[in-house]
Amino acid sequence: MAKINKPALIYAAAKARGGAVxxxxxxxxxxxxxxxxxAIIGGANVESAxxxxxxxxxxxxxxxxxTSGRKHFVAVAVVARAPGGPMPCGACRQLLAEYAPDxxxxxxxxxxxxxxxxxxxxxxxxxxxxNVPAKNG
Ligand code: THU
Numbered sequence: 030m031a032k033i034n035k036p037a038l039i040y041a042a043a044k045a046r047g048g049a050v051x052x053x054x055x056x057x058x059x060x061x062x063x064x065x066x067x068a069i070i071g072g073a074n075v076e077s078a079x080x081x082x083x084x085x086x087x088x089x090x091x092x093x094x095x096t097s098g099r100k101h102f103v104a105v106a107v108v109a110r111a112p113g114g115p116m117p118c119g120a121c122r123q124l125l126a127e128y129a130p131d132x133x134x135x136x137x138x139x140x141x142x143x144x145x146x147x148x149x150x151x152x153x154x155x156x157x158x159x160n161v162p163a164k165n166g
Pocket of ligand 1: 051054056057058073074075076083084085086087107115116117118121
């Protein structure tokens with residue numbers, strides 16, 4: 030597998046951040062997923078006046094990737110104007126544990142893109158819930 034170009038993926042997340050629709054929090058987040066085959070899929074957060082309907086950048090990127098047939102992810106980058114970079118929320122960690130369990134998670138502050146922090150999905154969500162065996166009756 031090719032080496033992950035971390036600065037390039039962070040840059041893609043920073044670019045995707047430009048698509049954020051965050052009129053309520055004014056906190057724009059961009060995410061970029063790198064597939065095993067080298068494709069990069071971006072996403073940004075979208076907020077609702079009914080706040081709970083908001084969808085994070087990570088999930089927008091993941092849902093876009095999954096619904097365009099991408100299944101194997103090696104890394105995800107997340108960028109926002111936050112000291113040290115934005116940490117994925119619990120809901121996104123759950124989805125990453127299910128669909129990108131082996132991905133490297135890269136985060137960076139939009140003002141300091143070269144300072145990349147790196148995590149594994151497993152360390153962000155240890156002992157994740159992944160499945161319930163089907164039962165009949
Ligand atoms: N948000 C993300 O998009 N990703 C994160 O990792 C953290 C939070 C969004 C959700 C909401 O639109 C805004 O940031 C404030 O929570």
